[in-house]
Amino acid sequence: MASDNRRIAVLIDGDNAEANLIDLILNEAAKFGRVTIKRIYADFTTQHMNVWKNQLNTYAIRPIQKFAYTKGKNSTDSALIIDAMDIMHAKLVDGFCIVSSDSDYTGIAHRVREEGLFV
Structure with missing residues (x-):
């Protein structure tokens, strides 16, 4: 399939x-x-997410609001992974760009590739 x-x-x-x-x-x-x-998945009630507000409209x-109900834990990772699986199974895309600076998404990246999509 051509990239365009x-x-x-x-x-x-x-x-x-x-x-x-x-x-x-x-x-x-x-x-x-x-x-x-x-x-984008985050707890937008936290102050450090304010930098994203202009970017959301511009781009x-x-x-996707995910509250941090427990100190030190959040549901951001699991929400992103569940959405990726839903998008993949609905055949809405041909590939994914998962943006993060950690390795929490290695499992979903492998699963996406197994399905024949690129990530």
């Missing part, structure tokens, strides 16, 4: 990604196809 026909989902772990890099991230993802889904990124 591919549909890409960009899923961002807001706890582990820098807002000032979003332009570079989306441009890089666009090299592999058309970005059709853009989502039409859908925020």
Whole structure:
């Protein structure tokens, strides 16, 4: 499949990604196809997520609110993984760009590749 026909989902772990890099991230993802889904997962009630507010509107990124109910734990990772599985099984995209600075998403990356999609 030609890269210009591919549909890409960009899923961002807001706890582990820098807002000032979003332009570079989306441009890089666009090299592999058309970005059709853009989502960011985070607890937007925390002050450190304020830097993302302008980026959400500018780049039409859908925020997915995930509250941190327990200190030291959050549901951001699991929400992103569940969405990735739902998107994959609904055949909404041909590949994923998962944006994070940690290795929590290695399992979903392997699973996406097993399904014949790229990540």
